[in-house]
Each structure stands twice: as structure tokens, then as C-alpha cells.
Amino acid sequence: xxxxxxxxxxxxxxxxxxxxxxxxxxxxxxxxxxxxxxxxxxxxxxxxxxxxxxxxxxxxxxxxxxxxxxxxxxxxxxxxxxxxxxxxxxxxxxxxxxxxxxxxxxxxxxxxxxxxxxxxxxxxxxxxxxxxxxxxxxxxxxxxxxxxxxxxxxxxxxxxxxxxxxxxxxxxxxxxxxxxxxxxxxxxxxxxxxxxxxxxxxxxxxxxxxxxxxxxxxxxxxxxxxxxxxxxxxxxxxxxxxxxxxxxxxxxxxxxxxxxxxxxxxxxxxxxxxxxxxxxxxxxxxxxxxxxxxxxxxxxxxxxxxxxxxxxxxxxxxxxxxxxxxxxxxxxxxxxxxxxxxxxxxxxxxxxxxxxxxxxxxxxxxxxxxxxxxxxxxxxxxxxxxxxxxxxxxxxxxxxxxxxxxxxxxxxxxxxxxxxxxxxxxxxxxxxxxxxxxxxxxxxxxxxxxxxxxxxx
Numbered sequence: 001x002x003x004x005x006x007x008x009x010x011x012x013x014x015x016x017x018x019x020x021x022x023x024x025x026x027x028x029x030x031x032x033x034x035x036x037x038x039x040x041x042x043x044x045x046x047x048x049x050x051x052x053x054x055x056x057x058x059x060x061x062x063x064x065x066x067x068x069x070x071x072x073x074x075x076x077x078x079x080x081x082x083x084x085x086x087x088x089x090x091x092x093x094x095x096x097x098x099x100x101x102x103x104x105x106x107x108x109x110x111x112x113x114x115x116x117x118x119x120x121x122x123x124x125x126x127x128x129x130x131x132x133x134x135x136x137x138x139x140x141x142x143x144x145x146x147x148x149x150x151x152x153x154x155x156x157x158x159x160x161x162x163x164x165x166x167x168x169x170x171x172x173x174x175x176x177x178x179x180x181x182x183x184x185x186x187x188x189x190x191x192x193x194x195x196x197x198x199x200x201x202x203x204x205x206x207x208x209x210x211x212x213x214x215x216x217x218x219x220x221x222x223x224x225x226x227x228x229x230x231x232x233x234x235x236x237x238x239x240x241x242x243x244x245x246x247x248x249x250x251x252x253x254x255x256x257x258x259x260x261x262x263x264x265x266x267x268x269x270x271x272x273x274x275x276x277x278x279x280x281x282x283x284x285x286x287x288x289x290x291x292x293x294x295x296x297x298x299x300x301x302x303x304x305x306x307x308x309x310x311x312x313x314x315x316x317x318x319x320x321x322x323x324x325x326x327x328x329x330x331x332x333x334x335x336x337x338x339x340x341x342x343x344x345x346x347x348x349x350x351x352x353x354x355x356x357x358x359x360x361x362x363x364x365x366x367x368x369x370x371x372x373x374x375x376x377x378x379x380x381x382x383x384x385x386x387x388x389x390x391x392x393x394x395x396x397x398x399x400x401x402x403x404x405x406x407x408x409x410x411x412x413x414x415x416x417x418x419x420x421x422x423x424x425x426x427x428x429x430x431x432x433x434x435x436x437x438x439x440x441x442x443x444x445x446x447x448x449x450x451x452x453x454x455x456x457x
Contacts, residue, residue, distance in 0.1 A: 008054050008055070009054060009055040009056075009077075009081075010055070010080065010081075010084050011054075012051040012054035012055035012057070013051075013055050013058060013059065013081055013084045013085055013088070014084050014085075014087070014088045015047070015051065015088075016047040016048070016050075016051050016055075016057055016059040016088075017059045017060070017084070017085045017088035017089055017092070017180050018088040018089075018091060018092045019043055019047055019092075020040070020043055020044055020047065020059055020092075020178075020180075020181070021088065021089045021092035021093060021180060021181055021183075021184035022092040022095060022096055022184075023039060023040055023043040024040055024181060024184070025092065025093065025096030025097075025103075025105060025184065025185075026096055027039050027040060028105045029096065029100050029103075029104070029105055033254065034254045034255065035255075036166065037162060037163050037166030037167050037170065037175070037255065037259070038163060038255070038258075040162050040166060041159045041160050041161075041162035041163045041166070041262070042159065044059065044158070044159040044162055045155045045156055045158070045159025045160070046155070046159075047059065048154070048155040048158055048159060049155040052137075052146070052154070052155065055081075056073070056137070057155075058073075058081055058085070058133075059085060059178075059180070060085065060129070060177075060178040060179070060180060061081070061082040061085050061086065061178070061179040061180055061200075061201075062126050062129070062130055062177070062178060062179060062200045062201055062203065062204040063129065063130055063133050063178075063204065064077075064078045064081040064082055064085070065078060065082070065130075065201055065204045065205070066130040066133065066134055066204040066205070066207050066208045066211075067133075067134070067138060069204070069205060069208035070134060070138065070208045070211055070212070070218065070219075072134070072138045082179075085179075085180040086179065086180055086183045087183075088180060089178075089179075089180035089181055089182070089183035089184035090183045090184060092184045093183065093184030093185060093186070097186075103186050105185055105186060106185070106186055106187070106188040107174065107176075107182060107185040107186065107187045107188060107192050107193060107196065108174075108187075108188040108189075108192050109172065109173060109174075109192070110170075110171055110172055110173065110174055111171070112329070113172045113173070113327075113329075115191060115192060115195055117172055117173075117326075117327050117329075118172055118173035118174075118192070118195070118196070119173070119195045119196065119198075119199040120199070120326075120327060121169040121172040121173040121327055122169070122173050122176060122177060122196050122199045122200050122203070123199040123200065123202050123203040123206075124169070124203065124240075124243065124323075125161070125164070125165035125169050125175070125177045125203070126177045126178070126199070126200040126203030126204060126207075127203035127204070127206050127207045127210075128161055128164065128165065128207075128240050128263075128266070128267075129158070129161045129162075129165070129177050129178075129203075129207075130203060130204045130207035130208070131207040131210055131211060131236070131270065132157055132158055132161050132266050132267070132269070132270045133158055134207060134208065134211040135211065135214070135215070135269075135270035135271065136151070136153070136154040136157045136158065136269050136270055137154045137158065138211075139211075139215055139218060140215075140217070140218065141215070141273055142154075142273060150371070151372075152372050153269050153372050153373060153375065153376070154269075156265075156269070156376065157265070157266045157269035157270060157375065158266070160262040160265060160266050161177075161262070161263075161266045162175075162177070163255075163258065163259050163262035164240070164244050164259055164260075164262045164263035164266060165177055165244075166259070167247075167248055167251070167253040167254075167255050167256065167258075167259035168243070168244050168246075168247025168248045168251060168253060168259060168324075169247060169327075171247070171251035171253070172247070172251075172327055172328075173196070176196055176200070177200065177203075178200065179196070179197045179200050179201070182196050182197055182200075210232070210236060213228070213229060213232050214229050214232050214233045214236075214271065214274050215229070215274065216229060227305060227308070229274060229275075230274060230275035230276075230301075230305075230309075231275075231308055231309070231312045233271040233274040233275035233277070234275050234278060234279060234309050234312045234313055234316065235312045235313075235315065235316040235319075236267070236271070236316070237264075237267040237268070237270075237271055237275075237277055237278075237279040237316075238279040238280070238312070238313045238316030238317055238320070238400045239316040239317075239319055239320045239323075240263050240267055240320070241260065241263050241264050241267065241279055241317075241320075241398075241400075241401070242316065242317040242320035242321060242324075242400060242401050242404045243263075243320040243323055243324055244259060244260050244263040245260050245320075245324075245401055245404075245405075246320065246321055246323075246324030246325070246328075246333075246404070246405070246408075247324050247327065247328070248260060249333055250324065250328045250331050250332075250333060251328075256386065256390070257382060257383050257385075257386025257387045257390060257395065258383050258386075260382050260386060261379040261380055261381075261382035261383040261386065262379065264279065264375075264378065264379045264382055265375045265376055265378070265379025265380070266375070266379075267279065268374070268375035268378055268379065269375040272364070272374065272375065275309075276299075276300065276301075276364070277375075278309060278313070278360075279313060279316075279398075279400070280313065280356075280357075280397075280398040280399070280400060280401075281309075281310040281313050281314065281398070281399040281400060281423070281426075281427065281430075282353055282356075282357055282397070282398060282399060282426040282427055282429060282430035283356070283357050283360050283398075283430065284300065284301070284306050284309045284310055284313070284430075285306075285310075285427050285430040285431060285434075286357040286358075286360065286361055286430035286431065286433045286434045286437075287299055287300030287301075287360070287361065287365060287434075288300045288301065288303065288306045289430070289431050289434035289435075290361055290365065290434040290437050290438065293434060293435070293438045293445070294438070294445050295444055295445055296445070296446070296447045299365040300365070310399075313399075313400040314399065314400050314403045314404075316400060317398075317399075317400030317401055317402075317403050317404030318403055318404050318407045318408070319404075320404055321404035321405060321407055321408035322407075322408055324408070325408045325411060330411060330412070331412070332405075332408045332409040332411055332412040332414065333405065333409060333412075334405075334406075334409055334414050334418070335394055335396065335402060335405045335406050335409070335418040335419060335422060336393060336394060336418055337391055337392065337393070337394060339391070340391070340392045340393065342421075344392050344393070345392060345393035345394075345422075346393075346421070346425050348388075348389035348392040348393040348395075349389070349393045349396060349397065349422055349425045349426060349429070350425050350426075350428065350429045351429075352381075352384065352385035352388065352389055352395065352397055353385075353397045353398070353425070353426045353429035353430065354429040354430075354432055354433050354436075355381055355384065355385065356378070356381040356382070356385065356397050356398075357429060357430040357433035357434075358433040358436060358437060359377055359378055359381050360378055361433060361434065361437040361441075362437065362440075362441065363377045363378065364378065366441060366444055367443070367444065381397075382395075382397065385397050393422075396422055396426070397426065398426065399419070399422065399423040399426050399427065402418070402419040402422040402423055402426065403419045403423070405419065406418050406419035407419070
């Protein structure tokens with residue numbers, strides 16, 4: 001029985017990794033520029049759902065390493081998994097090259113980007129991928145619920161990290177985030193494969209460390225104050241959200257809003273049970289105001305902790321903005337598009353930040369909120385707003401995003417004040433959402449004694 005189980009695990013890892021790398025090759029060699037990231041994310045998602053019970057569905061040596069460091073996978077299995085995954089990637093590369101009759105898909109930095117910039121991009125989004133895997137599939141609090149059916153979002157959360165990274169970082173490094181993918185791509189020299197793999201493994205190691213900080217109970221003997229874990233969660237979630245915003249905008253991504261939405265969704269699924277996964281001062285304000293309008297049971301932080309949340313969110317946004325500027329050779333962008341008026345921009349930000357914060361209140365803070373797809377519902381608000389008003393206001397919907405964009409744009413000779421105007425409007429939108437939430441969800445403001453009795457069957 002043990003040998004049969006081992007064969008099933010290794011065969012599953014081979015099949016999942018092979019299909020992932022083969023799908024990447026087909027998208028690149030057929031010139032699919034718009035939907036390639038979604039295609040690759042979807043094959044990863046469906047293979048995770050199909051094979052997760054058989055092997056854990058790593059399909060990535062960096063993921064296996066992160067699981068090994070955190071004690072979620074035995075080191076012997078880590079070694080075998082890595083060999084199987086690398087072999088699957090290499091064989092997939094041969095197969096798509098044979099099918100197309102040639103392989104012009106070279107592993108190297110994209111355009112004028114340096115190998116250092118490409119390596120940093122690979123490290124950051126491999127970190128994000130491994131971090132999400134550890135939180136949604138490896139943690140005791142969330143990952144353990146997969147077997148009971150209480151966690152059916154894990155594949156979506158993991159797979160759509162690829163949507164987040166492919167459309168931004170893909171224009172810097174090509175978007176591997178996986179040493180097995182590196183083995184499936186023809187190298188343009190020896191430096192790129194070595195750099196990519198080392199940076200991806202570094203990202204995996206850092207993800208394991210961050211996982212212990214946000215979930216100290218996962219490491220025996222580690223004691224970290226709860227507020228520190230929450231603030232670290234808010235910093236990381238906001239950081240990857242704003243980083244994805246900047247890279248998509250500066251690279252002229254054809255699917256920018258969807259990529260940003262995917263980043264938000266994945267990090268909400270990963271950290272929702274740690275800090276509430278606000279990643280947005282307007283969301284924090286909306287939840288705090290909703291609590292103080294008479295809700296019997298508070299769903300948000302205290303005023304003191306809420307202030308700390310917002311400070312860390314803004315810091316995460318600014319740090320991410322300087323990161324994307326470094327990755328893009330110092331390039332930045334202004335907050336408000338040149339073609340729109342301030343009246344148009346303010347109106348757009350007010351309405352769609354209202355939508356985002358109202359949805360957060362309705363699906364993530366109610367007594368009967370969504371238990372499975374809360375992250376999807378919130379993330380897709382960015383798809384709604386990003387495409388609808390991206391050319392009007394930029395679709396920030398978040399003071400941390402606004403501060404990050406304006407602060408980094410000073411490097412390019414821009415001005416700082418737009419973020420202050422945006423922040424005021426976005427906070428007002430969050431406050432208004434809290435008022436409308438009380439109006440439309442009156443049951444949230446009833447005590448247990450005031451709730452109407454359900455009729456007996």
C-alpha cells in the first residue's frame with residue numbers, strides 16, 4: 001500500500017508539472033499575449049483541484065522547499081518531488097518544441113531589463129506563490145479544512161497568484177516563479193537559469209519565514225504578539241497589491257485590473273483569518289465605523305489598532321511603489337490620468353471605493369457572510385472598478401495605493417498632493433458604505449435576544 005501511494009504521489013506531481021509547463025510553452029509559442037496568464041493560472045488551478053488529494057499538488061520545487069522548511073513535507077519527499085518536477089518540466093519543454101518544430105522560447109530577462117531586476121521579480125512573486133500555498137493549503141487553521149470541504153477556495157487562491165504575477169512581473173522576467181518551468185525553457189546562457197532558480201528558492205525560504213511570523217503557532221516555541229502578526233499580514237497584503245498595480249500600469253498590461261484583482265483575492269484568502277485582510281485604509285475605516293454605528297459585536301479592530309493597521313497599509317503601499325520603480329528602471333506614473341478632470345476623478349473614486357468597501361462589509365463581516373468565496377467577491381470589485389474608471393481616475397480605490405503612487409512619482413518630477421485628495425474621497429466612501437450597510441443589513445445590529453425566532457419545522 002505504501003509503494004502504491006508513493007507511485008500515485010510522484011505520478012501526480014509529474015502530470016501536474018508537465019501540464020503546467022506544456023501550457024506555458026503553447027501560450028508563448030503561439031503568441032498568446034492577452035490570455036496567456038489566465039490560461040496558465042487556470043491549468044495550475046484545475047490540476048491542483050484534480051491532484052491535490054494525491055500528492056498535495058506542489059508542481060513546483062520552490063513550493064516543495066517552502067513546505068519542507070515549515071515541516072509540512074518530509075525532506076526525503078521534498079528531494080524526490082523536486083527531481084520529479086524538474087524532469088516533468090524538461091520533458092514538457094521537449095514535447096512542445098517537437099510539436100512546434102522549433103523552440104524560440106528563450107529564458108532571459110524581457111526587453112532592456114537586467115538580470116538583477118528579473119531575479120528580484122522572480123523572487124518576489126515566488127515568495128507570494130509559496131506564501132499563499134502555505135497559508136491556504138499548509139496551515140493548521142485553513143489548510144486542514146480542505147479534507148472536510150470547508151476550504152474549497154485553495155486552488156483558486158494559489159492558481160490566481162499566476163494571474164497577479166504574469167501580467168506585471170512577466171514583462172520583466174518572463175514570469176516563471178518555478179524552477180521546474182526554468183528546466184522547460186531553452187536558456188540563452190547559463191547565468192539566467194542559475195539566477196532564476198536561486199532567486200525562486202530564496203523567495204520560498206523568505207515565504208516560510210513570513211508564514212511563521214503571521215502564524216507563530218505553526219512553529220513550536222515561537223511566540224509573537226498577535227498584533228505583530230496582524231500588522232505583518234496587513235503590510236504583506238498591501239505590498240503585493242500595490243506592487244502588482246504598479247507593474248501592470250508601467251508595463252501597459254492588457255489585463256491590468258484583472259491581475260490586480262487576482263493579487264487582492266489571493267492575499268485575502270491567505271490572510272483573511274489572521275488580520276481580516278483589509279489591505280486598505282478605506283476598508284479599515286468602513287469596518288470601524290460600521291461597528292460604532294451600534295453593531296453588538298465588533299468585527300473590526302479597536303481605534304488604536306485600526307490606526308496601526310492604516311499606518312502599516314500606507315507603509316506597505318509606499319514600499320511597494322519604490323520596489324516597482326526599481327524593477328522598472330526608475331519609471332513611475334501619476335495618480336490621475338491627464339485626460340480627465342478632477343470632478344470626474346473624484347466622482348469615480350467615490351462611487352467605486354464605495355462599492356468595494358460595501359461589498360467587504362456585506363460578505364466578510366456579517367453573521368452569515370460568505371465562507372468560501374469572500375476573497376473572490378472582494379477581489380472582483382477591483383476588476384469592476386479598474387476597467388470602469390481606470391482611464392478616468394486610475395481606479396485606485398485605496399489610500400495605500402494612492403500614497404504609494406504619488407510618493408514614488410516624486411522621483412519622476414511629479415507632485416504629491418493628489419494622493420491627499422484621493423485619500424479624503426476614499427475615506428468618505430468607506431464611511432458612506434458603513435452607513436448604507438446599516439440601512440440595508442439591519443439584522444446585523446440586533447442582539448441575539450432581538451433576533452426573530454425561526455419557525456419550528
